[in-house]
Amino acid sequence: xxxxxxxxxxxxxxxxxxSCGIKLAEKGVNTLLIEKGRFCGSKNLFGGVIYTSSxxxxxxxxxEVNPLPVERAVAEEGYIFFSKRGVVKLLHTKANxxxxxxxxxxxxxxWLSEYALKKGLLIVPKTKVIDLKINHSQVTGVIVDRPxxxxxxxxxxxxxxxxxxxxxVNRLLAERAGxxxxxxxxxxxxxxxxxxxxxxxxxxxKRFGVKENKGLxxxxxxxxxxxxxxxxxxxxxxxxxxxxxxxxxxxxxxxNLKPYEILERAKAHSYLQELFKGGEILEYGAHLIxxxxxxxxxxxxxxxxxxxxxxxxxxxxLFREGTNLAIYSGLMAAETALEALEKGDFSEKTLKGYExxxxxxxxxxxxxxxxxxxxxxxxxKHLFDTYPEMIYEIFTLYFSAQGRYxxxxxxxxxxxxxxxxxxxxxxxxxxxxxxxxx
Amino acid sequence: MVKRVNIDEKIGATKFxxxxxxxxxxxxxxxxxxxxxSKPCLxxxxxxxxxxxxxKIVISYQxxxxxxxxxxxxxxxxxxxxxxxxGFGVSYKFx
Numbered sequence: 263x264x265x266x267x268x269x270x271x272x273x274x275x276x277x278x279x280x281s282c283g284i285k286l287a288e289k290g291v292n293t294l295l296i297e298k299g300r301f302c303g304s305k306n307l308f309g310g311v312i313y314t315s316s317x318x319x320x321x322x323x324x325x326e327v328n329p330l331p332v333e334r335a336v337a338e339e340g341y342i343f344f345s346k347r348g349v350v351k352l353l354h355t356k357a358n359x360x361x362x363x364x365x366x367x368x369x370x371x372x373w374l375s376e377y378a379l380k381k382g383l384l385i386v387p388k389t390k391v392i393d394l395k396i397n398h399s400q401v402t403g404v405i406v407d408r409p410x411x412x413x414x415x416x417x418x419x420x421x422x423x424x425x426x427x428x429x430x431v432n433r434l435l436a437e438r439a440g441x442x443x444x445x446x447x448x449x450x451x452x453x454x455x456x457x458x459x460x461x462x463x464x465x466x467x468k469r470f471g472v473k474e475n476k477g478l479x480x481x482x483x484x485x486x487x488x489x490x491x492x493x494x495x496x497x498x499x500x501x502x503x504x505x506x507x508x509x510x511x512x513x514x515x516x517x518n519l520k521p522y523e524i525l526e527r528a529k530a531h532s533y534l535q536e537l538f539k540g541g542e543i544l545e546y547g548a549h550l551i552x553x554x555x556x557x558x559x560x561x562x563x564x565x566x567x568x569x570x571x572x573x574x575x576x577x578x579x580l581f582r583e584g585t586n587l588a589i590y591s592g593l594m595a596a597e598t599a600l601e602a603l604e605k606g607d608f609s610e611k612t613l614k615g616y617e618x619x620x621x622x623x624x625x626x627x628x629x630x631x632x633x634x635x636x637x638x639x640x641x642x643k644h645l646f647d648t649y650p651e652m653i654y655e656i657f658t659l660y661f662s663a664q665g666r667y668x669x670x671x672x673x674x675x676x677x678x679x680x681x682x683x684x685x686x687x688x689x690x691x692x693x694x695x696x697x698x699x700x
Numbered sequence: 701m702v703k704r705v706n707i708d709e710k711i712g713a714t715k716f717x718x719x720x721x722x723x724x725x726x727x728x729x730x731x732x733x734x735x736x737x738s739k740p741c742l743x744x745x746x747x748x749x750x751x752x753x754x755x756k757i758v759i760s761y762q763x764x765x766x767x768x769x770x771x772x773x774x775x776x777x778x779x780x781x782x783x784x785x786x787g788f789g790v791s792y793k794f795x
Contacts, residue, residue, distance in 0.1 A: 298784075300717065300787050304795075305792065367792070407786050446772060447772060453746060453767065455746045511773055515740045518740050522748075523704075544794060545793055545795075546710045547790070547794075549767055
């Protein structure tokens with residue numbers, strides 16, 4: 263590779279980088295996307311659910327595409343509260359299942375990259391960006407871990423008017439560009455470990471009571487994480503299940519816990535044991551979820567540079583948003599890049615437009631709204647241990663009340679609440695939960 | 701509290717393209733590890749990359765899932781963290 267020069271270089275081929283690249287390629291911008299994995303998606307892992315409305319922004323015909331890059335339409339969605347002895351399910355059947363799909367990122371991202379190629383985006387995989395080219399604090403390109411040419415082993419340099427960092431949660435280049443002050447802290451990220459468990463299609467549909475091409479997306483709360491702040495997740499794919507747990511890294515560090523042992527113990531829960539029986543583990547993986555929120559938000563732009571997706575920490579853990587926010591941020595960066603190219607100005611003056619677009623969006627407003635969430639969850643451990651147990655005990659009483667005077671049952675239920683959390687405790691929790699948002 | 705899990709067996713299902721010529725994880729100073737009493741890396745690393753053997757921490761970077769936990773989870777920031785070279789390292793089939 264020598265004397266390469268592009269209008270825009272995008273680092274990272276996940277949904278943020280690819281959406282940005284697709285938008286730019288459609289407008290005929292000379293864009294290069296660099297991906298360190300063997301193909302786009304090979305390094306990416308999520309729960310996960312993909313939202314149709316966000317994919318439609320880049321692929322208008324989705325989900326009427328063939329082959330379908332997603333697994334099952336989310337027909338049933340909700341929460342499963344895990345007590346040591348059993349579960350309480352809160353599931354909602356969706357009127358329009360095609361709003362969301364379960365998906366596997368190695369397949370979905372790869373499909374999106376194929377789509378991007380057709381739109382004219384140049385993608386170079388198996389290439390790592392090792393540094394940024396910076397000239398008088400203006401980012402002017404990237405340096406990659408490939409030789410300049412056959413006779414020059416020096417790392418190749420690629421010129422760019424704008425560099426867009428879609429490098430994911432481990433935002434090494436954003437740190438190098440000075441857009442963030444050093445690495446994030448362990449309490450700002452959730453470490454998720456996940457298994458893909460194979461089940462024959464018919465067996466899966468029988469066990470989960472789902473119809474063909476329809477599936478379940480559930481968040482698991484309580485004993486599943488040993489009552490530690492975090493959640494589990496369970497999604498049905500075509501012939502497999504996506505199952506995992508996510509716990510704040512700080513908790514794992516402080517308590518010296520092995521995440522895969524918690525995962526294994528969760529799988530041994532009687533409720534899951536039945537569902538997973540005979541399932542073959544197809545893959546085990548791990549990923550950090552950026553939950554630093556508004557406090558850890560990097561500077562979204564600098565001279566000749568913008569940051570999108572996970573690298574910026576655009577995730578809403580409560581509403582399971584991430585890939586969609588990645589797509590939206592990629593599109594906002596693309597719009598800003600188009601404006602900059604039109605003006606021929608790649609200074610902060612024009613690139614500030616990205617932050618302005620971002621601040622007008624619901625993503626920023628949500629980050630503001632949820633600014634205290636992470637601290638709240640870490641501080642209110644009882645949401646993860648006391649409540650799921652309490653809910654289970656209450657329903658156990660409620661559903662075995664036959665043949666008894668019901669006032670006694672009510673008294674016993676109150677007794678459980680008093681013992682576990684106290685009436686005042688519950689009221690206090692409701693108020694502090696409410697105050698989180700107002 | 702929890703039964704032992706063989707992480708090597710678990711990670712056996714995951715696909716890797718091992719870079720034999722470049723170890724992307726390094727311990728900055730073994731002395732720092734010696735002084736570290738809790739050694740949480742031996743536990744929180746989801747791939748069991750960090751093991752304690754013959755009185756010191758040993759890294760098997762070959763099975764690293766590149767999650768980045770050790771980069772920030774090490775209490776002494778004693779790990780030099782990088783991605784493997786382009787095309788190497790973990791390669792998810794499902795993700």
